[in-house]
Amino acid sequence: MCVFGCDLSPIQPAYVWDNVFFSAGDFEEDWTDYPENAFDFIHMRYTAFSIKDLEALLHRVMKHLRPGGYVEFQEMTYWPRADDATLTDTTPYAFRDFCYYTQLGLANLGLDLHMIGRIPAALRSSRYEDVTEVRHKLPIGRWAKDRRQRQKGIWFLRMILMEGLSAISKRPLGQGLGWKDAQIEMFLVDVRKSLNDSGVHSYFPFTIVYGRKPFEGSAGTDTATQ
Template structure:
C-alpha cells in the first residue's frame, strides 16, 4: 500500500469512465436477520438496551457489514488481525460481532479455540452454527463483564465508534479479562473526511458530514473520534507494547495505486450502501431532523460522492496492545 502520507492520484479518473458498473453496484447478499426489533423510518434496530446503538440490524445492514469486512481484509492484506497472538489461542472474544462474520472466520482459522461473539442484536440466522467452536451471546459490552478474570487470549473490537460512553471502562474490562500476555486489537475508521490536494473545501457536503458526526457524538456523549484516541486510552488502561497502524481509504477509485483504487471502489460502495444506516437514527433522534430531511441530505451526499474532481479519503487506524505478564 502507498505511504500513508500521500495517495497517488489517477489523473485520468476525472475525465474518463472507470468501470462504473463495478464502482457503483454490487450483487453481494447476506442472509436476512430476524424481526423482533424496533422499527423506525423504514429500518429495524436492536430492542435489547433500546437506543444504545445507532446503526440498524436489518438485511440491508447485514449486506453492508459484508462490504466492510471485505474492506478490512483488503486493507490488512488478507489477514483478520495483526496482533502477534501466536498459533494456538484458546479463548477469543469478539465485541460487537454484528453478523458474526469475523468471529466465524477466526473460528475457522483456529478450530481448537473457543470463540465468543457478543452484540446487542442476535447474529444473522445463516451464521449461527457455521462453526462448532463459536458461541454468540446477546450482551452489552458496556456492562460489567461476567467472564472470569485472566480468561481470554485475544479481545477483538471493530467499528464501535459512536457506541461507547465510557471507553476507559471498556478497556479496563478487557484488561482484567485478558490473561497476562494476551492481546487486545481494535480497528476503527475516522469520521474526518480529508483531501491531500485541497479538493475538499470546508463547506463541501462531505466536510459537513464530518462536522455533523462530531456534533452528534458530543450530544450523545459517545465520541465518533475513538480512532484517534484508542492508542492512548489503551496505554492508560495498563496495556504495553502498543502498536498503531494507519491506513487511508479513498472514497472512489481516484488513486493511481492499484490496491488503493480497489479499496476506493469498495469504500464508495461502503458509503452508498451504508450511509443511510449511519445517519438515520442519529440525525432523527439526536439532531431532530425529519425523515425527509435525512433523505434530501443523503441525496446531496450521493452527488458529492460521485464528483470525480474531489479526491476525498478518510483514515483507518488499527491498534493492538498486550497485557503485561
C-alpha cells in the same frame, strides 16, 4: 482455539464453524458470560465511537485477558481529507458536511465520533504495554490509481456509504439533532452526489491500535507506526 463474537443484535449467520460462538450483548456491561484471565486476543472494529466509558471498558478488557494477551481496536477517523488540492478547507463537499453533523449529533448523545484518537493514551494510562498504532488510508470512491486501493474505495463506497447511509444517519441526525426523516433524505441527496465525485481524492485515515496486558513484573515499551 475458540472464537467468541458479541453484537448488540442477534444478526449472526445460522451456520458457523464448531469452534465459533456468537451472543447478543452490550460490551459496556459486565461480561458475566465470560471467565476472567481467559482470552488471548480481544478485537473491536468500528465500535469506538459507540463507547461511553472508555476507561471502564479497558478495565473490563484487562480483567478478561490472559497475562500477555492483546486488545486491538480498528477504526476510521471519520473526517475526509486529501493529500492534494482536490479537497481543501474551502472546497464544497457535502460528505464532509455529513461527517460534521454526525459528529454534532453523536456528541448530543454523549458519544465521540473520533474516539479512536483517545484510545492510545487511554491504553497507556490503563497500564497496557507495547501500545502500538498502525495507520492506513481508506479511499472514498473510485479515484485511487492503485488497483487494490481503488477496489477498497469502491467496496467502501457501495457497501458502507451508499447502501447504509440512511441507516447510519438516523441516530445522529434524527435523535441527536432532531432532524425529520424527510430532511435527512433531502440532505443525503447532495451527500451521495459528492461521494460519486471522483474528482475529489478523499480518504479516511484508518487506524489500528493495540496493547498488551502485562506479564507479572514486566516493563513494556510503546511504539507508533505510520
